[in-house]
Amino acid sequence: MPSDEGAGGTDTSVRLTWSTLWRQPTILVARVGQRDVVTAACPIAVDMGLRPGMAAAHARALVADLEVKDAQPEADRAFLDRFALHAVRHWTPTASVSGNDGLWLDVTGTTHLFGGEARFSRRLLRFLERLGFAASIAITSTPGSAHALARYSGEAMTLLPPGDETEAIANLPLAALRLDPDALMTAARVGLERIGDLYPMPRGPLAKRLGLSTVQRLDQARGMIAEPIIPVIPFEAPLVERRLLEPISTADSINQVIGDLVDDLCAVLQQRGVGLRTAHLACHIVDGTEQRIAIGTARATRDERHVKRMLAMRVERIDPGLGIEMMMLAAPRIEELKAQTIEAGFGLGDQAPDIAPLVDQLSGRIEPHSPFRLSAHESDVPERAVRRIAPLVAPTGWPGWKRPVRLLRRPELLSNVVALLPDHPPRRFTWRLTDYHVVAGDGPERIHGEWWRSAREMWAVRDYFRVEAEGGHRFWLFRRGDAVDEETGDLSWHMHGVFG
Template sequence: MHVLLLPNWICWTPIAAVSGSDGLWFDLTGTTHLFGGEERFCRRLLGFLKRLGFAATIAIASTPGAAHALARYSGRPVTLLPSGSEAEALAPLPLAALRLDASALTAAARFGIERVADLYPMPRGPLARRLGLSTVERLDQARGMIAEPIIPVVPFERPEVTRRLLEPIGTPESIAQVISDLVDDLVPLLRQRGLGVRKVALGIDRVDGDVQHLSIGASRATRDGKHLKRMFALKLPEVDPGLRIEAMHLVVPHSEPLDASAVAALIEDNTRSPDLAPLIDQLIGRSGPSALFRVASHESDVPERAVRRVEPLAEPKGWPAWKRPTRLLHYPEQLSNVIALLPDHPPRRFTWRRQDYRVIAGDGPERIHGEWWRRPGELWAVRDYFRVEAEGGLRFWVFRCGDGVDGPTGDLTWYMHGVFG
């Protein structure tokens, strides 16, 4: 068996395995002759990677351990190692080439062992006691004395079902029936593979050769056939049969593992919160994927950057302990006719959206500095925030640009940023 190690992903063989965080093993047995031999294969592969902007080193050897060591530590872009010469080729390489544990490398350095050749004359018993049994195993694997099978990466096959029709169809009722049959075919396949769908794509083949694509999404992995049928029923008005439909397909481009539900979960329990996922899916199906969302915190000192949208079922975490308004404006709006004492007093009067307000109580300031690492203009920027209550009970969150003392911190303009209650 010949093994190729390539520190960047490219598929030139049907059998590949991961090697560390930046490498791959390729099983080239019986494939290099298709490219004119091993040397020409390596040249073609390096040229292909260079055009893509990647740098790589290649080693072809009879064992995965030797290919790993020579690709990373030989210093040559291409190494073709004849079978049976692994021990000689590995001898001058450092011990790290054998993929040893950090503890084994530390122990080897304490005993003055630096090269692979230093391990050859050592008896197996003392070597295993000093550096561990795994060191002996790695050495034998690299030299071909012990087999080291590679575990290939198996491509994931997306669940897919198809219905080819004896007679073309075009009525909404017949289309809905075929979709229902497809879902009934898909659910057992998902159950057999232990999967739940997050997205399902419907492909519609028309007799004129055109293909129409529709898709539905689920906020949580599911294989509930009734729920999937209801979701597709919302998409039925978008189906254009054209000159009639001759085949329909269901493909699952996004799925997640879904275990069986516990029997106790089926018992009526008033303490359990209801599952909102089906309702959310139907609302999204009617109004669009961007209509429903939740607000979660984001790491930022500037309030308008400290929130972000997340999925409806996501659990927001990390809300700050200090008070924030229930309604935060997307962008701060400048106030006019502001009367305030500097530097640490809230405004007494201001005008916002052509309406005058008189402040009867205020609390603050809460000082927030600009994020200087984003842009130079925020290096000295300062905002002093105040919670104020106006006549009539309205409460606002306002801020002043600048600390009221140093000019570079801000121009002392006032802004409205949120409304409490």
């Protein structure tokens, strides 16, 4: 795994331990064979001489007021899995659980986003401290050395330059190499205690005495053998494919294969209890190129007929070229879809029809994001009081104020305005090169600026009027300023909406 700073990759190992959550010394024990063994100890218990791997009976004999709790390895593993998924979403795309008390993070090419390796490590330590954990971090070029230094170096943060792994781990105990218990017992009988003791030994006798896995672990830690990190996968998109015996190029044959793919995909969705919101169809052409089309649904669905109809509407966008030899259909975005209770109204109720298929067909024929609804938004300024929402989202309640049917995206400046100040509507004005003579008007409705959003709106004032011009045109326009204080506006007139 190449690094930005030199040869080798950049692997981070993070070891989580118990922080001081209780004032009383506390240990966790688990049943190993015929005895209870300490699996974790709080810092107070560690200061009293208790260590993981010690017999629980020995720990109770050493500390009188010791609090003993059962270890929960499954819960610990579940927490590490969630933490690895958090790391994938926020820090690096490659993360994996390391042992039963830490994580591996491949931070090659990502630490510059956080200000460098040192700053990233400090930020990670503070994050774990807020969660109630103490931790030690080692960033090296190999996963094996990072694992060893994070657990046995005694330092909270270790940043090792590439190529220094052999020297850095030489004085660490053999347990730092993740050796088998039998290999550790054999090494202890022959007087091998440190990793550096293995360096001068010939490979053949070393492998025969301590096992081939010991040689492999040693070479992995020193960077002589690659040790890939198997990352966690946050989400595995449902995927089906068809490899064709002969290339196809006609619309009918393409639709037939699409139908088979949709049937297979909906079966997978049924097993998972989900429905698709987005589907991607990839067509591999004989010449090595690829054609892609995508559909989206307003609501999660696994209705085969509906999905086939949606894809058939876009088949014309596929250029088969010399022929399609393989087709793949994936659902990168899915949502939970379970059975729903149907109300037994016997046809007497006024149940609203499901418009999701209609919205999907409209989206397929026009732009995908064109169908939308309008919903009220909490704001005093009219152009901010309306927002676009998804077509199936229920809009919030509308205010009781009278507003035009058509509101302009931005207020448009009026010219040649004749009006009496300060509280009268204009008598005439010009808008879009057309002159209008006002025959009736109502107002003003005063709206103040939202001073908490911008300092320019601290004293801003708009006086809105509803006016009717000759010919029956009805407009909603406003004047900037209250015609008393200059800070409230420049007295310019603007068109903002049209009634009817």
